[in-house]
Amino acid sequence: MRLTLRIWRQHGPDEPGVMTTYEVDGISEDMSFLEMLDHLNEELILGGDEPVAFDHDCREGICGACGMVINGQAHGPERTTTCQLHMRHFTDGDTIDIEPWRASAFPVIKDLVVDRSAFDRIVGSGGFISAPTGSAPEAHATPVPKAVADLAFENAECIGCGACVAACPNGSAMLFTSAKVVHLNVLPQGGPERESRVLDMIDTMDAEGFGGCTNTGECATACPKGIPLHSIATMNREYLRATIKGGQRRNS
Amino acid sequence: MALATRTERSPSLIGSVWRSTVGKKTIMAVSGALMLGYLIAHLAGNLKVFFGADDFNGYAHWLRTIGAPILHHGWFLWLVRPVLLAAVVLHGITAYQLSRRDRAARPHKYVHQRQRQSYATRTMRWGGVILTLFIVWHILDLTTLTVNERAEEGHPYENLVASFNTWYGNTIYITAMVAVGLHVRHGLWSAAQTLGMNSARSDRALKATANGLALVMTCGFISIPVSVMLGLVD
Numbered sequence: 001m002r003l004t005l006r007i008w009r010q011h012g013p014d015e016p017g018v019m020t021t022y023e024v025d026g027i028s029e030d031m032s033f034l035e036m037l038d039h040l041n042e043e044l045i046l047g048g049d050e051p052v053a054f055d056h057d058c059r060e061g062i063c064g065a066c067g068m069v070i071n072g073q074a075h076g077p078e079r080t081t082t083c084q085l086h087m088r089h090f091t092d093g094d095t096i097d098i099e100p101w102r103a104s105a106f107p108v109i110k111d112l113v114v115d116r117s118a119f120d121r122i123v124g125s126g127g128f129i130s131a132p133t134g135s136a137p138e139a140h141a142t143p144v145p146k147a148v149a150d151l152a153f154e155n156a157e158c159i160g161c162g163a164c165v166a167a168c169p170n171g172s173a174m175l176f177t178s179a180k181v182v183h184l185n186v187l188p189q190g191g192p193e194r195e196s197r198v199l200d201m202i203d204t205m206d207a208e209g210f211g212g213c214t215n216t217g218e219c220a221t222a223c224p225k226g227i228p229l230h231s232i233a234t235m236n237r238e239y240l241r242a243t244i245k246g247g248q249r250r251n252s
Numbered sequence: 253m254a255l256a257t258r259t260e261r262s263p264s265l266i267g268s269v270w271r272s273t274v275g276k277k278t279i280m281a282v283s284g285a286l287m288l289g290y291l292i293a294h295l296a297g298n299l300k301v302f303f304g305a306d307d308f309n310g311y312a313h314w315l316r317t318i319g320a321p322i323l324h325h326g327w328f329l330w331l332v333r334p335v336l337l338a339a340v341v342l343h344g345i346t347a348y349q350l351s352r353r354d355r356a357a358r359p360h361k362y363v364h365q366r367q368r369q370s371y372a373t374r375t376m377r378w379g380g381v382i383l384t385l386f387i388v389w390h391i392l393d394l395t396t397l398t399v400n401e402r403a404e405e406g407h408p409y410e411n412l413v414a415s416f417n418t419w420y421g422n423t424i425y426i427t428a429m430v431a432v433g434l435h436v437r438h439g440l441w442s443a444a445q446t447l448g449m450n451s452a453r454s455d456r457a458l459k460a461t462a463n464g465l466a467l468v469m470t471c472g473f474i475s476i477p478v479s480v481m482l483g484l485v486d
Contacts, residue, residue: 006363019363072364097364104357169369170354202274211357212273212350214376215442216369230450237448239274243265 001027001092005040007052008099010108013115017108019097029088033076034059034066036087053111059083061224064159067166068112069099074163074222081161081224101162103171105209118208119160119176125204125251126197127180129189142188155183157225167222170211175219177205178235179227185238195247198238203251273353274446276346281443283339283346288436290336292465295472301485305409312408344384351377372438372466379431386428393421416480425477433470437462 002025010017041051057065061084070076076085106114158179181198184190220229269275300308318328397403402414415421440462444450479485
């Protein structure tokens with residue numbers, strides 16, 4: 001199939017960027033979206049042009065490295081990561097707009113690559129548990145009810161790709177942060193840091209310049225892992241509980 | 253070396269709430285809920301207009317006698333007013349600050365725009381501005397009677413009919429009541445989400461409550477100017 005691509009090209013973090021049009025031919029509908037971009041890049045390199053920079057790693061939808069806004073939708077028209085989006089979801093002759101994640105907390109490094117280290121700093125401020133080192137504890141020493149384990153796992157599925165931030169009209173990281181907070185706060189292992197975790201992670205999220213939640217629901221629609229919108233409600237509940245309790249921050 | 257045994261003091265409750273985005277939204281949710289509660293009572297009172305001038309004026313008089321004899325005439329209303337004013341002001345300030353922050357967090361618009369959010373969600377900010385202006389107009393119209401030309405102090409029923417006999421009175425009121433419905437539709441569910449009351453189980457029930465209440469409020473309030481226009485209330 002033959003496609004017209006309009007791609008955001010930006011040489012460096014402080015350079016101005018522009019949407020640039022490319023024509024690609026010979027695209028198979030079995031190609032993934034990233035393979036289609038590989039195809040374009042091979043042609044660009046052969047023609048002496050600079051290839052389009054984009055993030056990718058596992059290419060099987062589990063690492064969270066890839067991500068671009070395709071026709072105004074984070075990760076494109078299917079509810080999956082960009083690497084698992086296949087060209088059969090487009091038709092011959094389509095024009096496809098490809099843009100980087102847009103948020104002030106995710107500055108563009110080059111072309112479609114953005115700096116998502118703000119997520120690392122949010123996780124670093126509380127997305128962990130304290131456990132004694134040494135031999136592994138007996139697995140059944142701490143019982144976890146099935147429903148709680150399922151809830152924790154549903155939230156643990158977050159791969160930190162940033163689609164929620166990209167889709168949110170406010171560039172808010174509430175869905176990401178809530179997935180991390182809920183994942184650990186519902187488990188007994190996360191109990192000792194239950195208050196400090198939510199307080200510190202929300203503090204860091206605010207400090208990184210993410211916007212607030214206006215409950216548009218765009219994030220949960222874009223999330224390739226299906227993190228539910230009510231995880232945000234659960235995080236808000238945890239925040240209020242910790243605040244009323246006068247919970248300590250570890251990072252203050 | 254002696255170990256410190258005193259527990260650390262947490263930062264003040266109000267300070268930490270005010271500094272965080274989630275805390276500010278809590279303030280928005282609580283102040284919004286307060287105003288919504290008032291509005292429901294206000295609607296219930298207003299609908300007395302359909303039982304005639306005596307009922308309506310009697311109700312207006314009763315409002316001033318609530319809490320008697322411990323509260324003096326009209327004191328109850330004066331106790332409620334500062335609370336409502338504080339709710340409006342806090343709701344407005346937090347909305348303004350959060351909106352500024354939201355805009356700064358997304359400085360670049362996407363070239364490929366898609367309209368996805370519902371109309372109620374998109375119009376929360378402008379709807380809020382319309383409602384603020386309406387509150388000012390409404391107080392000048394029916395409380396202080398400044399802009400209501402044929403109004404007389406102490407005759408709320410007649411003043412209401414006078415206001416709804418003007419085209420601008422009706423236009424302003426009906427526009428604002430549509431804005432109220434849209435604001436409540438997104439706002440009630442959002443407040444539940446912000447206060448952590450939403451869950452997978454209650455999501456649909458909450459959305460249905462928000463939509464139902466929004467519809468009841470808009471239709472309920474609008475029924476009054478429409479009835480005046482149709483001559484059912486005069």
